[in-house]
Amino acid sequence: LTPEKWLQPDGGPRYVQLRKRLSEGVDQGLLKAGSSLPPEREIATITELSRVTVRKAIQALAEDGIIVQKQGSGSFVASDAPQIEQSLSRLTSFSEDMSRRGMVSSSVWLERGVFMPSPDEVLALALTPDASVSRIARLRTADDKPMAIERASLSTEVLPNPLMVETSLYDVLEQSGLRPVRALQKISAINLEEENANLLDVAPGMAGLRIERTSYLADGRVVEFTQSIYRGDAYNFVAELRLAK
Ligand code: 16G
Incomplete structure (x- = not known):
């Protein structure tokens, strides 16, 4: 200046x-x-x-x-993030969500490989002690704007090689007949720490959302355990509520 x-x-x-x-x-x-x-x-x-x-x-x-x-x-x-209204009642992928809005989705790879599972992964994916996991961690962008950091873990029985995922994880699962049909999702509020704030291109301390998704096949088998951090200034989650009987 x-x-x-x-x-x-x-x-x-x-x-x-x-x-x-x-x-x-x-x-x-x-x-x-x-x-x-x-x-x-x-x-x-x-x-x-x-x-x-x-x-x-x-x-x-x-x-x-x-x-x-x-x-x-x-x-x-001020925030320059696109405002995304995200339904909490449909099980969709990031790629689908963005293309439905006419935006171009893309990913920057943060990690991709096969690992020994962490205790959290063993529990979440119901793995046997000798199992291994494919991990894919990506910075997800929409029209070149960073929107979310997603770290997905899948059993190597579901995804033998993480390099199979080039653009959409759910497309790869679909092709193998393993597209999840149901998911549990937990959303909590956070302040973004420096490393994640830098990736998402916002100031440290900005509001973010931590989202954990565990998704399942129709027969109850777990498909993916994904821990994500979404930009708090971009996402609005919408759910339809009905009177409990
Ligand atoms: C969504 C999911 C994520 C899944 C990803 C696959 C959340 C909140 N959402 O972003 O679990 O792994 O879609 O997207 O976690 P893709 O098919 O575009 O790779």
């Missing part, structure tokens, strides 16, 4: 130049969703602009929806 780097004497009103500079910082990912802007007076000192100019720039950014002002706690970079 040092003024000599960007402030042009003939570049128009100073608050407009500062607004442009700050919004470029957001576009370039230097200021991530949920991160707080320094206090007005600090920005004024660094930029050598008056507080009035800084306030005008911040107000303009708030009007643009680029930042959000919160009474008493300052200004924060």
Whole structure:
């Protein structure tokens, strides 16, 4: 923000130049969703602009929806995440969910291999002591925006080789006749730790959702145990409720 780097004497009103500079910082990912802007007076000192100019720039950014002002706690970079309404009553895959919304889903691989199961995996997948698991961990993106981190574990009887999954896990399961028909899902609120926040491209401490899904075949066999972290600023879960009889 040092003024000599960007402030042009003939570049128009100073608050407009500062607004442009700050919004470029957001576009370039230097200021991530949920991160707080320094206090007005600090920005004024660094930029050598008056507080009035800084306030005008911040107000303009708030009007643009680029930042959000919160009474008493300052200004924060607004979320740029697509808003996803996700049904809690249909068992669908990430790829299906995104393509139904006309978005292009993709994955960045974080881990893919065959391992000795952890005690949690033995329990969740009802494994025998000598079993092994295929693990696939992916950062899931929609239209190139990171949405969720998903770590799936499957018995090697279900998925012998994790390299079989190129795009959609559920497609691979479908092809082997092992597409799950039922799942139990647990959702809890978290604050994103630094590593996960970085992967999801938001500021550490932002709200996230931890989702655990265990899915089953019609005959009751477990197919997958998936632990995921979803962006809290992107997902809205929707369920239809009926009066209990
Ligand atoms: C969903 C599931 C996940 C599953 C994945 C397969 C949750 C909340 N959802 O994201 O368990 O492994 O779909 O997606 O965990 P894919 O077929 O696109 O790979």
